[in-house]
Amino acid sequence: MVRDTSQEEPAIRFQDVNKSFGDHVVLDQLNFTVNKGDRVTLIGPSGSGKTTILRLVMTLEELTGGYIFIDGQPLTHDLRDGRRVELKEKHRNEVRKRIGMVFQQFNLFPNMTVIENIIEAPVHVLKVPKSQAITRARELLDKVGLADKEHAHPLELSGGQQQRVAIARALAMDPEILLLDEVTSALDPEIVGEVLEVLREVARTTDITMLIVTHEMQFARDVSNRVLMFDSGSIVEEASPEVMFTQPTEQRTRDFLAAVLGD
Amino acid sequence: MSEHLIKLRDAWPQILDGIGITLVLTVGGAALALVVAIALGLLARFDNILLRGTARVFIEFFRGTSLVVQLFWLYFVLPRFGVELSAIAVGIFALGLNYGAYGAEVVRGSLNSVPAGQWEATTALSLSRTQRMWRVIFPQAWALMIPSLTNLLIQLLKGTAIVSIIAMADLTFMIDKLRQDTDTFFAYTVGLLLYFALASLLTLGMNALEIRAKHKLGRGDSLRSALSFSSSASRAGKGVA
Ligand SMILES: Nc1ncnc2c1ncn2[C@@H]1O[C@H](COP(=O)(O)OP(=O)(O)OP(=O)(O)O)[C@@H](O)[C@H]1O
Ligand SMILES: [Mg+2]
Numbered sequence: 001m002v003r004d005t006s007q008e009e010p011a012i013r014f015q016d017v018n019k020s021f022g023d024h025v026v027l028d029q030l031n032f033t034v035n036k037g038d039r040v041t042l043i044g045p046s047g048s049g050k051t052t053i054l055r056l057v058m059t060l061e062e063l064t065g066g067y068i069f070i071d072g073q074p075l076t077h078d079l080r081d082g083r084r085v086e087l088k089e090k091h092r093n094e095v096r097k098r099i100g101m102v103f104q105q106f107n108l109f110p111n112m113t114v115i116e117n118i119i120e121a122p123v124h125v126l127k128v129p130k131s132q133a134i135t136r137a138r139e140l141l142d143k144v145g146l147a148d149k150e151h152a153h154p155l156e157l158s159g160g161q162q163q164r165v166a167i168a169r170a171l172a173m174d175p176e177i178l179l180l181d182e183v184t185s186a187l188d189p190e191i192v193g194e195v196l197e198v199l200r201e202v203a204r205t206t207d208i209t210m211l212i213v214t215h216e217m218q219f220a221r222d223v224s225n226r227v228l229m230f231d232s233g234s235i236v237e238e239a240s241p242e243v244m245f246t247q248p249t250e251q252r253t254r255d256f257l258a259a260v261l262g263d
Numbered sequence: 264m265s266e267h268l269i270k271l272r273d274a275w276p277q278i279l280d281g282i283g284i285t286l287v288l289t290v291g292g293a294a295l296a297l298v299v300a301i302a303l304g305l306l307a308r309f310d311n312i313l314l315r316g317t318a319r320v321f322i323e324f325f326r327g328t329s330l331v332v333q334l335f336w337l338y339f340v341l342p343r344f345g346v347e348l349s350a351i352a353v354g355i356f357a358l359g360l361n362y363g364a365y366g367a368e369v370v371r372g373s374l375n376s377v378p379a380g381q382w383e384a385t386t387a388l389s390l391s392r393t394q395r396m397w398r399v400i401f402p403q404a405w406a407l408m409i410p411s412l413t414n415l416l417i418q419l420l421k422g423t424a425i426v427s428i429i430a431m432a433d434l435t436f437m438i439d440k441l442r443q444d445t446d447t448f449f450a451y452t453v454g455l456l457l458y459f460a461l462a463s464l465l466t467l468g469m470n471a472l473e474i475r476a477k478h479k480l481g482r483g484d485s486l487r488s489a490l491s492f493s494s495s496a497s498r499a500g501k502g503v504a
């Protein structure tokens with residue numbers, strides 16, 4: 001009570017996390033923490049559980065066992081009097097406000113224009129005055145290079161443009177944590193660069209904690225300070241990007257990197 | 264034949280009254296049906312077994328019992344419980360509940376076919392359940408449900424003819440009166456044409472709604488340009504730009 005402990009809490013903490021789909025165990029007793037301001041990239045073969053981890057943090061999947069803490073606060077479950085209890089939707093929604101996510105398929109709302117997409121949650125969830133939300137949305141559109149598109153409909157935009165709007169939409173909520181799941185995988189190769197450039201800029205100019213899943217290894221090297229290599233739902237190896245991409249210790253990491261880097 | 268046309272001209276004001284009643288039944292029934300369809304369609308998607316179960320029983324009951332029997336029940340049985348409704352109210356209630364139950368399935372199906380990614384994006388933005396439904400999901404489902412709702416509306420229009428059996432002077436009733444003054448072939452042909460004209464009007468209106476709903480989702484022309492003859496020119500222009 002005397003001490004302010006918020007400074008010491010990690011942004012994200014997984015404690016004994018289990019996740020199964022039916023009897024298929026995807027994550028088994030997973031423990032890891034992400035500190036505030038960290039940019040952590042998750043790598044690993046298909047099916048190793050990377051997307052599942054991000055979706056658990058965004059509460060898009062229900063935990064099978066264990067706990068996730070966001071800035072020290074339990075996200076969906078808590079331990080009370082020795083019992084694991086499920087937390088209410090209202091609580092989840094409060095914690096969720098600190099987290100933003102950008103999806104592989106953009107998921108912009110087609111019934112709204114670009115700027116309406118961006119101000120929707122600030123106005124209706126954070127109750128920011130509309131004029132203020134619009135000013136901020138315009139700043140963000142400018143930042144992602146789409147200042148002239150505010151009245152466009154999402155479907156009139158290219159994939160790369162839609163994804164940049166989606167990034168602006170997530171940033172408009174001022175998230176403490178940003179989750180990026182293969183955000184360039186649905187894009188044509190020649191427009192991957194414009195989206196990654198925007199994300200590099202976000203990484204440079206903010207202190208948002210980022211949890212990133214990507215196959216763009218150069219991007220991972222540029223923005224992240226930690227890389228976690230997953231296989232079958234557990235962490236095989238953890239290192240800085242320099243070490244992970246040049247001299248990994250584990251054979252499984254070397255095999256995986258050889259396969260994705262194509263040599 | 265020309266005598267028949269004179270009879271038709273004489274009967275025309277009455278036929279117009281009949282069309283008026285048919286339209287009141289159609290519009291009233293459709294409005295109630297839409298409310299019932301949305302309410303039941305939403306309830307049928309709840310996790311809560313009690314709410315979902317209630318909705319399902321209601322839907323199956325009104326789909327499974329015939330409109331005629333529902334009509335008779337409301338008209339002849341309900342008064343015994345002290346609830347006496349006018350014939351037109353009975354007609355609107357029966358049509359609204361019956362077609363609303365069919366519509367509920369359309370609403371539920373359309374909500375389910377909005378892509379999962381849209382629901383997930385609303386969660387990622389922390390929208391409340393109500394905001395999620397009314398600001399994001401329903402407007403998209405609406406465009407999907409209009410074609411099926413149009414079918415139901417046309418069926419409802421035709422269903423109003425049944426209401427003439429509880430002594431309502433609707434279009435079918437007036438056509439039957441015309442038959443007594445002319446002949447079967449003439450009167451029922453007029454009837455066919457008039458119902459067809461009404462159905463066409465309703466379909467046109469619904470198509471306009473659909474174009475508007477799709478345009479709001481960024482698909483297809485605006486209603487204005489779809490209606491104007493210059494639409495093809497402006498579309499070609501857009502392609503170049
Ligand atoms: N909704 C689901 N139902 C059943 N199984 C699922 C579901 N979602 C994921 N899985 C399974 O969980 C495992 C982990 O999936 P996940 O999507 O997290 O992997 P990933 O590491 O992101 O893979 P990729 O690199 O292909 O995206 C896979 O075996 C997958 O088949
Ligand atoms: Mg994945």
